[in-house]
Each structure stands twice: as structure tokens, then as C-alpha cells.
Amino acid sequence: MGLEATSALTAMVSKAAQELSCGAQRGSEPKLDDVLLTPWVTAALQEDLGRRGDVTSQATIPADKSASLVIKARDAGVICGMDLARLSFALIDSETKFESLVSDGEWVAAGTILAKVSGNARHLLTAERTALNFVTHLSGIATATRQIVESVADYPAQITCTRKTIPGLRTLQKYAVRCGGGRNHRLGLDDAILIKDNHIAIAGDIDTAVKQAQAFAGHLIPIEVEVDTLEQLEQALEAGAKLVLLDNMTPETLKNAVAMCQGRALTEASGGITPESVSEVAKTGVDFIAMGYLTHSTQALDIGLDFHA
Helix, strand or coil, rough: CCCHHHHHHHHHHHHHHHHHHHHHHCCCCCCHHHHHHHHHHHCCCCCCCHHCCCCCHHHHHCCCCEEEEEEEEECCCCCCCCCHHHHHHHHCCCEEEEEEECCCEEECCCCCCEEEEEEEEHHHHHHHHHHHHHHHHHHHHHHHHHHHHHCCCCCCCCEEECCCCCCCCCHHHHHHHHCCCCCCCCCCCCCEEEEHHHHHHCCCCCCHHHHHHHHHHCCCEEEEECCCCHHHCCCCCEEECCEEEECCCCCHHHHHHHHHHHEEEEEEEECCCCCCCHHHHHCCCCCCEEECCCHHHHCCCCCEEEECC
């Protein structure tokens, strides 16, 4: 491959690195609009309210009782989902006052007050669990992402998520990854072509699958090819693949794969990568590291809603 093509690939990686750096800055991730968030919050509240509403609060709290509460981080971490929390209270009672003290993407210390909430006591308690479910789950993803991104900061590799998400929550989980400083892989089946082993088997071979994908995609849909061996990698490169997914390869094999792809294609490592193994993978020189762990195995951040006298 010529110098011009090599320079173009280098520019692509540099641009992606700049985007990642920007996304990791404090509170820099653009918020999702309320019009997008409201359906998730509405569905969650409806699930919790069931057929009769919050019978516990109705039974124990006077209808005209007011209260003030604070949302507090009990662990240190990256916060995500504050607008979802706000909407959880607002959809139950539009007159609830919600004062957010942090922004999504911020790292906070344990004990930090994230928001102050005041209004009708029954309504506050009704919305409590839904608000916390969103914030604890998404903050857990954002926190794990930030920790992993920082653990490989000395290497060029960028951390990406996968489609291994909870059904119905993909957009929110991938937003949380961005708040943690990571990057999103494809959002669904419709925004990129990823030719995997079964596609290749059914199409007949790698060359056929790649050529058919190139003819279908035009110039706007990216194409990535998954390979398991160096032999398959060479076939993908000869077929014209510019982005390859190196699946379940050992660090030594990844190093060889990166050398083969130098100036020819961008590389992405994938397959069972954990926080414990990610540094070894990053050392191999791959451009991207895809981790399903970020959205299917991270622990929720401990965040509570406390009564504020």
C-alpha cells in the first residue's frame, strides 16, 4: 500500500484518538434529549406502578406531606443518567423540584451529593427506585469504562463497547460508555457491516463475502471483517478489508496481526477481554479493543436517596 493510503489510515486513528480524549473530559458528553429519554422512563415507571400505584406510600404518608431528599454517591465513580433521574420525578409530579449538582461524565468522590430533590413526599418515594435504577446502572458502566480507558492510556488502543447489551437499553448503555470516555461500536445491525464467521461460511469464503459487502455498502456504510487466524487475516486483507476484527487471538498472535495490517487496515481485538487482560491486549498495538464486559458484566455504582431533614 502506498504512502498516501498509509497516511490516511494514520489520520483516521489520530482523529479517533482526539474524539476519545474529548469524550473523556469532565461532563463533556452531549446529553440525550428528553424526547428520547421520556419513553424509557415512562415504561420503567409503569412497570413499577403496576395496577394500583405506590400502595406503601399511599398507606403511610399523608397526601399533603412534603419532603426534601438528596441523591448521594456512596462509592466514587463516574456519574451517568442524571436526566433520567430528573424525568423519573417529573413524570410522577411535574412540580417536584430537582436540582442536579453534577453532570454526566463527572468523576465524583464517595459521599458527593449528586442532586437535591423536594416536593410531595408520596411522589418522591414513588419515583425513587426508578430514578436510582437508571443512575446506578449507567454510572456503573461509565465508571468501569473510565477505569479501563485509563488503564490503557499509555497505548494507542481505544476502548469500544459491543452489541452485548440489555434488550431495550442499548442506547442508554452505549451513552454511558461514552460518558466514561469509551467509544461505541455499531449501534445496531443497520449502521455498519460486520462480516462474521457464519456470514463467511454461508457466503462461501472471505473474498466473496467482502466483495459482495463492498458492492452493497456504497461509500457510507463501514465494513469490518472478523478473522480467527492469521491465514484468514491475509485473505481479508487481499480482499480489500480496511478494518479487521481479530477474534480470540493470543497477545502474540495479535502482535503478528498488527504487523501484517500496518498501513493496510485498522485492527480491533475482541473476544472475552476483561479488565485484567485488557492491558496485555493494548500492548500488542491494536487500534481498538471491543469489550462486551462494559455493558453486560459491570457492577452498579452504589448511589442512594437519603432523607434530608
